[in-house]
Amino acid sequence: GAGVSQTPSNKVTEKGKYVELRCDPISGHTALYWYRQSLGQGPEFLIYFQGTGAADDSGLPNDRFFAVRPEGSVSTLKIQRTERGDSAVYLCASSLDRNTGELFFGEGSRLTVL
Amino acid sequence: ELKVEQNPLFLSMQEGKNYTIYCNYSTTSDRLYWYRQDPGKSLESLFVLLSNGAVKQEGRLMASLDTKARLSTLHITAAVHDLSATYFCAVDSGGGADGLTFGKGTHLIIQP
16 A cells, blocks of 8 residues: 555453554655654654564553564564553654665554443 | 753644754764654655754755754654654664664644
8 A cells, every 4th residue: 555554443451462563654664653642632652663663661650561573574563461551552753774764554453441 | 871852742723833842862873863653654755864964855854963962853844744653863873873862752733
C-alpha cells in the first residue's frame, strides 16, 4: 500500500491478556518507530528499528512490552499481561532512513484494556 | 532529557484572524517537525525544518525555526474552519537513534 498500515484498528481485551499489534511500513522505508498516544497527549516514543534490529528500545515502559521486525519490514508490538494503564492508541511510523528524519504515521491501533 | 513545550494548548479563534503557535524545546537541536492531527486520525506531516532560520509556507500556514532561541513558530494567516485540528511540534534530539519528542499539542478551533 501507499501508506503505513496498522492492524487491528481497534482492540478490546481484558486485563492480564496478551495482545499483538501489527505495522506494515511504507515499502522501502528502513526505519520503523512505535509510539503510544494517550488521550490529550502527544505521541510518546517506544522503540525504533533500523532494518531488523531494535536500535533504540529506551521508550518501552517495562518488560511486558516487546517488539520485533524479523525481516526488516513488518513489525509486531507485543504486550504481555495487559493492564488498564496500557489503554492508548499505538502509532507506528516509518521513515526512508534515519537521516531523513520525517516520519510517516499509520492510523494507529486503539487498545482498550478492561 | 529533551522537553518540548507548546503554547497555547487550546486556542479558539474566528475565521479571518491571524495567530501564532509557539514551540520551545530544552536542548540543542536543528531538526523540528510540525504535524497536524484531526480527531480520531493519525498525524499528517506539515513541515520539516532542518536548519536555523528555516522558514516554510504552505497555504495559510507558515513555520519557522530559531535554533539559538530553541523556538519554532507556526503562524496561521486568515484562518479558515478547515484548519481546525490539533497541531504538534516534534524535535529530533539528534546524535543517536532516539525517536522524535513531541509537545502536548495545540488544540485549535476556528469558528465561522
